[in-house]
Amino acid sequence: MKKFLTSKWLILIVVSIGLVVFNSLVFNVSVVNRNIVVGIGLDYEDEEYILYTQVVLPKNGGVASGGGNNYITLKAKAKNIDIAVDMIEKEQGVILSFAQAAILILGKTMLESGDLQLVDTFFMDDRVHDNLLIVMAEEKAEDIFNASVAAGEVSSLQLVRQLRPTKAPLGVSAISLQEYVRNSKNKQKINYMPMISVEKTQPSTDQEKEDTKEADKFRISKTAMVDENGLKCILDENLTQSFNFAKKKMQDGVLKVEDGKIFSVHIITSKSSNDFELDKMECKIKVKLKVIRTESHFEEGKATFKLSGEEETRLVQTVERGIRNLYDFGVQNNVDILNIQDGFNKKYPRNTSQIMTEDFFKKVSLVVEVKVSQV
Secondary structure: OHHHHOOHHHHHHHHHHHHHHHHHHHHHHHHHOEEEEEEEEEEEEOOEEEEEEEEEEEOOOOOOOOOOEEEEEEEEEEOOHHHHHHHHHHHHOOEEEOOOOOEEEEOHHHHHHOOHHHHHHHHOOOOOOOOOEEEEEOOOHHHHHOOOOOOOOOHHHHHHHHHOOOOOOOOOOOOEHHHHHHHHOOOOOOEEEEEEEEEOOOOOOOHHHOOHHHOOEEEEEEEEEEEOOEEEEEEOHHHHHHHHHHHOOEOOOEEEEOOOOOEEEEEEEEEEEEEEEOOOOEEEEEEEEEEEEOOOEEEOOEEEOOOOHHHHHHHHHHHHHHHHHHHHHHHHOOOOOOOHHHHHHHHOHHHHHHHOOOOHHHHOEEEEEEEEEEO
16 A cells, blocks of 8 residues: 555656646636627728727626627737737736637728738638628728617617528628638639618617617628739629529519619519520520519509519519629729639539630620519
């Protein structure tokens, strides 16, 4: 027994117990000092990155118990994003946890002048979730975080709720980190993201009267087209709708048809598919719509929500014309918005040298086919 007590085994056991206890204490300290990041922002100024982190400050039982929480925005400016993170952590004496971050907001200067590959390197690891949303601020990311939102709200999470409706709408489409990474692997590396602007209002000084009507509004009606080098062009509201018809699956939204007597249709579903013929140098975009008229009208003396033959023709023409306008806008800005080259390249991988020339997509004949079924 004495030999055992004086042996190396006793020393190893004591050291092991000490390490377990020490690690437990360090872990508890790190949990207490861990700040949960819900929103991230990046601006670029004077050849440096400005990192914003909107973090939770638990109170009244914290997040897990459902108690109320306060939020604060921490920021740092540095040549490198990792250095900015270290600066915030050292200044605040905390560890930033990005696992719960719901949105990344990139300022306009970040997309125009910043190094997006550096952003990719920082965010494409396991520190953030695949469902993180990516958006562009019309001016600065800071404007989003400084917006005066309703009492009990936080700007980044309010924006996430607006961008994640229960159904995919006709308006601006959100993009997750997962989809952004997938698009970045295409030859052209063309990506999209919602563009966010802030409609300022005067905040109420009366807390009892403060409500959403008196808070700043987030306007989400345009789409930014980007590639690995940054911002390429901005799609307005009409072009954004056409982008959705051509590229997305939708389950909601109202489309107004003009050019004559105005009427509107509710988009129940919208699905698109593409076909590519290299011999014909032709890209065919097929759109299938399931719709219902938003308001009844009289036809043959009866009230009906069914489109007349003339209205259905005008609806088809409106969608077709919008997609053609989108293609023409891309040609003017030298942006393959519809990813035509990647479509050809995937179907004809042996003809890459022919397809991936600079002006290939501009020479393609675009055919748009729209079919409507009514509910």
